[in-house]
């Protein structure tokens with residue numbers, strides 16, 4: 128998945144393209160490139176690695192032109208080399224692409240003999256388009272004929288030699304926005320990319336293509352008919368945030384959690400009752416909640432499953448989006464389908480939403496980006512109000528996803544008669560105490576920093592938890608592997624003895640996330656099983672738990688007491704800090720770890 132941008136402007140576009148690409152770097156940072164047309168001449172610059180390398184290249188080897196396209200890449204087909212970097216060019220055509228062309232092998236075979244330079248699927252698009260132009264088609268005709276041959280998911284922008292005032296943009300499966308300026312026009316993967324340029328956006332719909340010139344955009348639908356797509360004025364996009372004195376965005380975002388959580392709590396409750404910031408929601412006729420998401424967002428759903436079941440008595444399924452859709456699960460019209468995504472652009476989650484549309488009674492989403500595709504395609508999109516999250520490792524978005532999910536479970540509980548208003552008010556009061564408790568947990572930061580040195584030496588780390596702390600253990604392991612590159616696994620404490628305990632020896636730290644809850648004694652037994660095999664246990668618990676845990680643990684971190692049902696929200700903090708400090712010890716790229724991207728817009 129990648130970010131694409133295009134500008135038909137009145138000024139030199141290279142710096143504008145690079146600025147817009149900066150705002151899209153969350154989609155990938157393996158390589159970047161731009162192409163421009165200057166006096167009809169098409170040219171390009173590309174550089175491997177982060178955008179800063181392209182900026183440096185442009186200082187030494189500038190690119191003139193008032194029309195251009197740009198790309199930031201997360202490698203799918205072909206290694207992150209300059210040859211594989213976009214824009215791809217064949218003769219008079221340059222193309223930038225987000226997505227995957229599934230029939231590129233057939234297309235490439237059909238184009239054999241042509242001078243391919245890269246291993247990418249994208250270059251076939253440029254070659255095919257150029258071949259159509261060699262056969263006498265105009266750039267517009269050639270682009271449309273090319274689109275007709277492509278299978279898979281894509282958002283594309285074409286630029287042509289000899290055409291100072293034309294970008295052909297197309298969308299199938301991957302989102303694409305067209306921005307309207309004053310005598311200027313823009314194309315971007317999302318509204319965020321175009322934020323500083325314009326607030327007037329038209330989203331292309333599935334199968335649309337557009338001939339974009341400085342006068343506007345002529346949009347056609349998948350069947351080639353002229354299409355009228357609404358132009359929206361969007362809320363100003365938050366400017367690129369700074370690190371507020373922290374070394375990394377991830378640290379800043381971890382420390383922001385008490386504040387962003389307070390914002391969500393205020394938006395979702397009032398006077399001891401759950402309220403929604405927008406829309407109505409009635410769970411009384413819902414007989415099942417299905418939650419679908421990827422990565423960290425899926426662990427938030429897995430925690431919320433305990434809440435929906437215990438607080439609302441509602442059967443609840445949690446699915447990983449990439450599995451859900453292809454399993455073709457039956458979806459009851461009496462069910463509510465809930466899609467959780469920080470970015471709102473995750474391709475698997477979006478595809479899962481589309482699968483459930485028309486089958487589930489209602490499509491809800493919980494997103495951080497209100498203009499995102501998932502939000503726009505939902506019956507009701509609930510914002511998590513976490514503010515821009517820059518670090519690839521999701522932290523504050525996870526916290527606020529949990530906050531919104533907790534409120535929905537309480538609301539469902541009241542509407543289904545499973546809890547009464549007094550219990551609702553008590554649960555909300557427990558949640559209201561959380562920001563202060565998060566601050567206390569954050570105060571453990573220096574202690575955690577000191578203790579992670581040993582963790583950084585480990586080749587493998589296990590995380591254990593029971594009940595809602597089990598998915599929290601999965602999330603703790605994901606955080607650690609994402610940014611420290613240490614192999615880590617999360618397990619349900621009781622499951623360890625069914626196999627994973629074979630991994631335990633004195634070189635394997637085992638982080639046990641265990642507030643003193645009803646199942647604590649059982650967790651202590653599981654811990655003893657680890658200790659008996661010389662495993663090094665790092666116990667994270669509260670004061671009572673620390674007292675009752677017995678001897679032998681390697682180290683204990685004492686957390687504030689909390690209603691155990693919401694403990695995952697509090698214990699997320701030490702899990703995040705453990706990952707962060709271990710990564711610092713290892714010297715990895717915390718905010719942009721290798722091989723990852725903030726938003727995964729390919730399947």
Ligand code: M6R
Pocket residue numbers: 421422423424467468469470471472473476519520521522605606609724725726727
């Ligand atoms: O934007 P989304 O919430 O849909 O993203 C889902 C996952 O890609 C994301 O949570 C990923 O697992 C994070 N890098 C985890 O830190």
